[in-house]
Amino acid sequence: SQQGEEDPQALSIQEGENATMNCSYKTSINNLQWYRQNSGRGLVHLILIRSNEREKHSGRLRVTLDTSKKSSSLLITASRAADTASYFCATPRMDSSYKLIFGSGTRLLVRP
């Protein structure tokens, strides 16, 4: 079963614009992770934010976490065509932290 739900399901933007994706989850978490998946490639870990953190940055990525609303957002600034991919949020189960529960993903298209 899916823990997280990403919103929107699909997003199309122009190169240089910012892209924002949201993730909502259902149960308490220790951390939330964002992954990227290019066509034909495996998942690449982008960033991890712990439950006691509210915001985290990595290069052009900014992640926020609101545990009271059980939601997270991923912002990609100054997007590039190479950012075209599917983005997934994932949370480890509290009772078995090795088991990642993924959302259904946001498919991002960055038009050159």
Add this chain to the structure above:
Amino acid sequence: GAGVSQSPRYKVAKRGQDVALRCDPISGHVSLFWYQQALGQGPEFLTYFQNEAQLDKSGLPSDRFFAERPEGSVSTLKIQRTQQEDSAVYLCASSTPGPGEDTQYFGPGTRLTVL
């Protein structure tokens, strides 16, 4: 260094055939995971190994699915008597215990199509 590798990258099977999917984790990684990803969906957990021990197989959909990691390195996911609903991408990931949370490193996956 080399990442997680999987073979074959693509597999087409006729319904009823057995298939074996291989995963080579990152050298030295203790933990190994298998996930199943249906088209348009996120990956779903299948099973977890710590070294050669299969500690969790709760995600395996049926007893037709079997995974092993006999020497604590390479792992094989075997699907017997494949059905059309088994068509999916099978992802392998590995990680190693460390301070804080463990990042899972994923391979490129094997796309299985059952006709």
